[in-house]
Amino acid sequence: MKSDGTIESRRAYPSPNPHIRLEEITYWSDGLKVKGLLAEPMAEGNYEGIIYLRGGIQHVGMVRPARIAQFASHGFVVFAPYYRGNRGGEGLDEFAGSDRQDAVNAVDVLKQNRQVKKERIHLFAFSRGGIMALWTAILREDITTVVTWSGISDVIFTYKERKDLRRMMKRVIGGSPNNMPDEYRDRTALFRVNEINATVLIIHGMKDDNVSFEQAILLEDTLREHGKQYETWFFPDYTHHIPPAANRQLVRDVSDWMRRQ
Numbered sequence: 001m002k003s004d005g006t007i008e009s010r011r012a013y014p015s016p017n018p019h020i021r022l023e024e025i026t027y028w029s030d031g032l033k034v035k036g037l038l039a040e041p042m043a044e045g046n047y048e049g050i051i052y053l054r055g056g057i058q059h060v061g062m063v064r065p066a067r068i069a070q071f072a073s074h075g076f077v078v079f080a081p082y083y084r085g086n087r088g089g090e091g092l093d094e095f096a097g098s099d100r101q102d103a104v105n106a107v108d109v110l111k112q113n114r115q116v117k118k119e120r121i122h123l124f125a126f127s128r129g130g131i132m133a134l135w136t137a138i139l140r141e142d143i144t145t146v147v148t149w150s151g152i153s154d155v156i157f158t159y160k161e162r163k164d165l166r167r168m169m170k171r172v173i174g175g176s177p178n179n180m181p182d183e184y185r186d187r188t189a190l191f192r193v194n195e196i197n198a199t200v201l202i203i204h205g206m207k208d209d210n211v212s213f214e215q216a217i218l219l220e221d222t223l224r225e226h227g228k229q230y231e232t233w234f235f236p237d238y239t240h241h242i243p244p245a246a247n248r249q250l251v252r253d254v255s256d257w258m259r260r261q
Helices: 065-072 100-111 129-139 155-161 163-173 181-187 189-195 213-225 244-260
Strands: 007-013 020-029 032-041 047-053 076-081 116-126 145-149 199-205 230-235
Touching: 007 032, 020 065, 020 100, 032 065, 032 100, 047 065, 047 100, 047 129, 047 244, 065 076, 065 244, 076 100, 100 116, 100 129, 116 129, 129 145, 129 189, 145 244, 155 163, 155 181, 155 213, 163 181, 189 213, 199 213, 199 244, 213 230, 230 244
Parallel strands: 047 076, 047 116, 116 145, 145 199, 199 230
Antiparallel strands: 007 020, 020 032, 032 076
8 A cells, every 4th residue: 555645657648639648547545446537638737736636426527638738738637536436536425525635635646747846736626526625724734725615514404405416315324414414524624724724715606506695605604603614605606517708717717716826
C-alpha cells in the first residue's frame, strides 16, 4: 500500500480542446486506487490549481472532460477525482463518508504537477461536490478558495428534501437519519465550518429543486456566525442547471474571482 496522494499510473485521455491536455490519473487514497481526470494548458506556464469536485454518484454526474477543459482554458491546471468505486476505481462511493478523503488526497495529486502554483489551490464544486469541498477545506489548511455551485451543505437536509434519493442514501449510508443519525451528522460539514480558513463563494439558483436554495442559506448563515470570509452570488430565476450562455459567463467570472482572492 502506498501513501495517500501517490500517483500509481497515468494515461492520455482524448481532449475536446486542442489547447488543453487531458490525462486520466490513478492515485492512492486510504489504501485504495482511485481515478480522476487532469486537465492542463498545453502552453508552458505557472498556473493556479483547481480541484473540481463533481456532483451525483456513480455514473450520474460523472466528470465531463469538456467541463474541466473549460476551466483549464481560463488558465488553470484542473484535477477532478471520480471518487472511489467509480470508473474502475477501488472501494465504494459513500456520498461524503470516507470518500471525502479522495478529495483531500486529490490536492496532493494536483500539487505534483510541475506547472501548478502549490500555494494557490482552489476548490470548485457542483451539487454533491459541495459537501466534498467543504470537508476538504475543513481537513486541509492549504486551500485558497472554495466555490460551491448549487452545492449540498447538509446531508440530513438532502435526505428530507429529496424523496427520490432516499433509497440510494439508505443503501450507501446504511440507513436513514432516524436510525443512523450519527452517520448523517458525521457527513454534514456545517458542524465544523469554524475550521474553514479559505474564502468561500456560494453560487445558487433560487429556483433550484435538486439542491434547495435553503441549503445555500444554511451555509451562509453558518459562515457568518463563525466570522468567515464569504461571498454569495444568488440568481432569482435559475434552477439547478444554468443556461449555457450564462453558465459560460459564470465560469469566466468565477475564474476571475478566484485569482483576486
